[in-house]
Amino acid sequence: MEHEKLLHLLAAELARQPRASMEKLATAVGVSRATLSRKFATRDEMLNALAAQAVLEYALALERSRIEEDTAEEAIRRIVGNMLPSAELYRVLESPDCHDFPALDAWHPYKQKLLEMHYLWQERGELRVDLPAVWLYESIFILLRGAAAMVRNGQLARADAVNAVCTLLFAGIRRQS
Amino acid sequence: MEHEKLLHLLAAELARQPRASMEKLATAVGVSRATLSRKFATRDEMLNALAAQAVLEYALALERSRIEEDTAEEAIRRIVGNMLPSAELYRVLESPDCHDFPALDAWHPYKQKLLEMHYLWQERGELRVDLPAVWLYESIFILLRGAAAMVRNGQLARADAVNAVCTLLFAGIRRQS
DNA sequence: GTCGTATGATACAACTTTGTATCATTTGAC
DNA sequence: GTCAAATGATACAAAGTTGTATCATACGAC
Numbered sequence: 524m525e526h527e528k529l530l531h532l533l534a535a536e537l538a539r540q541p542r543a544s545m546e547k548l549a550t551a552v553g554v555s556r557a558t559l560s561r562k563f564a565t566r567d568e569m570l571n572a573l574a575a576q577a578v579l580e581y582a583l584a585l586e587r588s589r590i591e592e593d594t595a596e597e598a599i600r601r602i603v604g605n606m607l608p609s610a611e612l613y614r615v616l617e618s619p620d621c622h623d624f625p626a627l628d629a630w631h632p633y634k635q636k637l638l639e640m641h642y643l644w645q646e647r648g649e650l651r652v653d654l655p656a657v658w659l660y661e662s663i664f665i666l667l668r669g670a671a672a673m674v675r676n677g678q679l680a681r682a683d684a685v686n687a688v689c690t691l692l693f694a695g696i697r698r699q700s
Numbered sequence: 701m702e703h704e705k706l707l708h709l710l711a712a713e714l715a716r717q718p719r720a721s722m723e724k725l726a727t728a729v730g731v732s733r734a735t736l737s738r739k740f741a742t743r744d745e746m747l748n749a750l751a752a753q754a755v756l757e758y759a760l761a762l763e764r765s766r767i768e769e770d771t772a773e774e775a776i777r778r779i780v781g782n783m784l785p786s787a788e789l790y791r792v793l794e795s796p797d798c799h800d801f802p803a804l805d806a807w808h809p810y811k812q813k814l815l816e817m818h819y820l821w822q823e824r825g826e827l828r829v830d831l832p833a834v835w836l837y838e839s840i841f842i843l844l845r846g847a848a849a850m851v852r853n854g855q856l857a858r859a860d861a862v863n864a865v866c867t868l869l870f871a872g873i874r875r876q877s
Numbered sequence: 878g879t880c881g882t883a884t885g886a887t888a889c890a891a892c893t894t895t896g897t898a899t900c901a902t903t904t905g906a907c
Numbered sequence: 908g909t910c911a912a913a914t915g916a917t918a919c920a921a922a923g924t925t926g927t928a929t930c931a932t933a934c935g936a937c
Contacts, residue, residue, distance in 0.1 A: 541718040
């Protein structure tokens with residue numbers, strides 16, 4: 524199986540069953556334990572590979588989203604759209620199991636860049652300043668992960684997920700009068 | 701240690717380290733493994749006790765929130781305020797490890813009631829109808845759990861958490877012009 | 878102080894998980 | 908068809924986890 528595809532399947536299964544053994548994970552993604560062990564000698568190595576892939580996709584999605592262009596809303600809509608496919612992977616970035624993985628060092632500059640963009644959007648008067656920027660930043664990913672989980676469970680259509688997140692972010696749940 | 705306090709500490713530690721062994725959990729919450737084993741003979745029994753406590757607090761918070769009174773916004777603000785202290789516990793309700801625990805049977809009616817309230821709020825024109833009610837419902841808990849995690853990590857002040865969630869829910873992240 | 882209860886320490890067997898190795902089979906390129 | 912690479916099946920020892928039991932100590936009520 525292709526390496527990237529394998530990582531996505533593993534991330535999805537880990538989101539479902541964080542306590543699954545390597546054997547259960549292997550079966551769930553459709554390979555034997557032997558093969559999984561060949562790709563990742565240890566569980567930590569696997570998690571690190573997931574973190575590395577997460578950083579890669581985070582960075583790529585950020586670049587593609589051209590966050591310096593247009594309004595905050597348009598930029599964030601692009602971010603949500605570009606990051607939704609990797610939402611399951613991002614869980615690894617936040618997981619306390621992985622907080623000292625080498626792959627995470629490469630992530631912090633990108634996270635910092637997006638966080639600082641939030642400060643800028645606040646200064647520009649585009650994002651509200653009565654909530655901490657870190658909450659605005661995190662709420663995007665909180666909703667992204669939540670929406671991805673609902674898509675996985677069949678509670679939300681994949682095609683609706685980006686709109687569900689963005690509408691909530693920019694208009695809230697209340698019907699506009 | 702008091703039973704209820706123990707459950708909350710366990711829920712918090714499980715949120716941090718879902719893969720922690722009973723021994724690690726016991727140490728983290730400040731008891732010996734022997735004591736933890738006496739309270740919960742097996743891990744499943746512990747998870748079921750957590751689920752039962754979660755259902756209890758969910759039901760109590762729902763009742764206290766008097767969701768039939770006032771506007772959707774006021775009712776949901778009360779829900780968020782009343783449920784935030786149990787947010788770590790609610791993770792057990794959604795966890796796929798626990799989907800067939802007996803304690804969850806008691807939960808579904810309460811969840812259903814709150815979900816149906818969302819339909820009513822939509823019909824009344826208080827909540828938007830261009831997003832599925834289940835997304836409106838889940839987004840409350842997604843944000844609650846996210847805010848609780850940030851409080852735990854020291855990224856968000858506990859006193860600000862309810863307002864952060866409710867402001868996002870009802871006004872979004874964009875500065876109002 | 879005495880008693881019962883709760884706790885911690887330790888031990889142990891059964892079981893699971895992990896990392897590693899070996900061999901047979903399958904797959905795909907040529 | 909042939910070959911090399913990838914995969915699956917199986918085995919095994921080391922380590923970790925779990926459920927249980929036992930004993931000694933700490934604590935609180937009285």
